[in-house]
Amino acid sequence: MIGLLLLALAVCGLAIVVPEVRKRLRQQRALSTIPGPPCPSFWTGVSTQLHNPYAVEYREQVLTEYGRVVKLPAFVGDIHLAISDSLALSTLYNKYRDAFDLPKWHSETSNTVFGPGLTAARGQQHSKQRKHLSPVFSVRYLRDMVTMFNQVAQDLVDTLHGQVSQEGTEVEMSEYLSRFSLEAVGRTALGYSFGPLDVHGTDYSLALKEFGPTLVKLHLWRPILPWLKWLFPLDVLRAAASVFPWKVVRHMQAISDNVYQTSREVLRKKGEAIKLGDAAVRQEIGEGKDLISILLRQNILGLEGERLSEDDILGQMSLLLLAATDTTSASITRVVQLLAENPKVQETLRREILDATTHVGRTLFDLDYDAFAKLPYLEAVVRESLRMYPVFYMANRVSDEDALLPLSEPITGTDGKQIQELFIPAGTTIWLNMLGSNRDPAIWGPDAHEWKPERWLAPLPASVADARTPSVFANMSTFAAGPRSCIGYNYALAEMRIAVAHLVLAFKFTPSDKEIVWKLGGIVSPSVRGSDSMKPEFPVVMARA
Template structure:
């Protein structure tokens, strides 16, 4: 009798699994009527093109040659919608955001690698964490962090100046931007110093792990969809033993990176917690003087109602998430700007003049928060770079129930009918088109694909305001919108402007003779040539010897 029951259960499990696997082929929906590029195979669909690090041509084809809602195919025929229609994006990331949560594979893989931070939680759990974190990213706190930003920025300036004082030199600016971004989030975010920014210092293992995380995870992108199934196999100890047994180098690399990140984050958390327990005076003697984001969060967490407090595991998860999110995005965006300035020396000269003139008018050596934010051309360069070259372009959501997706304008289906709205079945993955929205010619004009900082110095096209783009920053989708918008975008903007104001006023950046290729990834990164394995950005750097 028991064997019959087990046999029946096994048959049911196999049948259910096969149905889940093949239902996308058997069952047709309205999504099948939406035009889209053909998949490379049924097994992997369009995923190889979507995650190709030189896949910009694929995305440009989607944006330029298809409607603002495109049907793609995931693994085993699963439907994916790529959208950059403003009304559709507003529905997904704002109006119906809790009906379009991040996919289970994304949440589970983040939970396993980053811990239970903002990028790994959903629903009420996510809202609780965000309520606790929102106040620490206020403008008032940003003002208090200016001395820390400048302290790190001046160390960077001196380190580079030491290398180029006697003659121009080729410098890997991505490496220096990465070290600087880590030290900025270390001091201002965690109250911890990782790097004195000196040439002969051995890189901090935490820094190396954070830098290696995205490439290691990206190498497994096509397989991340399996995470929800793998995460329920046995207990954590069993899964860890299984990972160590599987002879897969890429998987072992990611595991090693994750272990280092969590070990160092736990050490830093416990050190800070011990200092906090001894009183505020002990914190004021440390890096950040108790004004760093983590110190403020720990104090707020202690004072919060019991039901609102974050657990130790969550706090460590926030540390890992905060460091990862702030380091690569900011450092790679800064590197992108420096590369663009090297390619456009007239723009570099103009923004340098703006910074030097502002410093000449200022009463202090370093520009204040208000003075820095009042530099229109520097601001325009940052905005335009984040428009054309958003650091992160892979934003996914998954319909939690059957939905109706509204459209700003009708699209024509494969059968010739006009579709004014799209029924979206539960489980459909939606790829929010950050690049598609930022580069849409109908919104930004015929020069949308050109990098033109001066566009921000004049009124933007009326179509930009009329589109009602749901991004949290400057009519762009770079930092997304809604309840999962980037919580630290103001922090990032301020970091970038402080670093650029110091570097551009001190040095001249020129392209080297090495070809630079920018690669699409979880976060964009440069390499020497399209086949380069190492992220790097060699630029020719010399001391600026002019004057206002």
């Protein structure tokens, strides 16, 4: 019996090792002369430098200083590429749209922790889910959510008023902005409230906040998950995780269980309200205008073979909360920091909002979706912040087949030869270099590394349009492109515009004497220099405007 087990393990080992060795040999022939940072270790490459809480500065350097194609040495001779060349990315998104997908370990992690949501699904399952979800995120439905966004933003202002003096008070804003974003998503996406912002917090909300930092600690081990799921049933893995000696693994399981059970309870109540009819739905927090209510109604009306399963919908709920909560609150935090550091920009923005509201006898509640989007300086501040500081600096893809990606401009290899196109061996990890594209001086001009909202108030350089950067918003890579572009980017933009408008109208911001640094905790989030906490921290001095 033991002999058979050892033989099975040996066969499994060979099944893993042989294809990996073959892939690395092909990569060495095709990609060895691509420029990139020095490799400190054959065993880990630059993976430990790229994937740790203090990796932000290193990522910014590597992704912006080595050109549009960057070689990133990975584990045991593996080669990853970070690409920001627009023609290469266009080819990837179009010609190879069905070939390049999330790595299996990425989707398996999402599936195991939160179920088959959009970020976990691959191939046809992803296409099916995206088809169902795309109408839900349309501007048509977002228009009805502006009132809810306004209400939560006003709740935030009212809560902060109790903390802030006329002269100025240092406030730890990251916690309040996290509460705001979670409550905004709760009401508009789930029709669910997590409670008043001054005492906000449930086991559910705390679990969501801890997901990113916990995932970072597990990052280097995530690639083995598909093999574990291939070798063992999921029930066995869950039982093993509950007694595993590494606390992080047990904590991730607890997060998964908490989010799943709460999502299921919310979904059950939604389904009951819909069955009772429109009157019952109108009694819900979102009055039936929240995203999940819309999705459930569409699902009921769908054809029998095309409806989403309950597990699919539960996966989407987790996606909405994870993808739309910390990401948007981090982006709003970045805007507040930039406004505090640039008082002239802050004052110009406040005057614009005053001119659009108080000076003409209106309030922010009188502005609809289009009115917020048409405030030119507010839009300039939001766009420039998203260009300079995307929440995700890069996103990974892997192709199951060989690919040939042409380059818009040749690059010079480490051997001095010109490289006109990239041969990508099957199985190679490609990182979409969003930061590099957004800060490319050849596209955005010599001041591409400067935060200048004014650039959006005049025609952009012709080079921006000429670059033909694959994009769903404003010629930038922040929300990616192609079949896995951010489905909720208009939702995030609406939330950002409304939150920033309310905050700037109510408060003046100046920097704290504590230095703010940004850490990697699933997303890029703020922290105080010297702090060991993975919890976001953003102290800022606030006074009533």
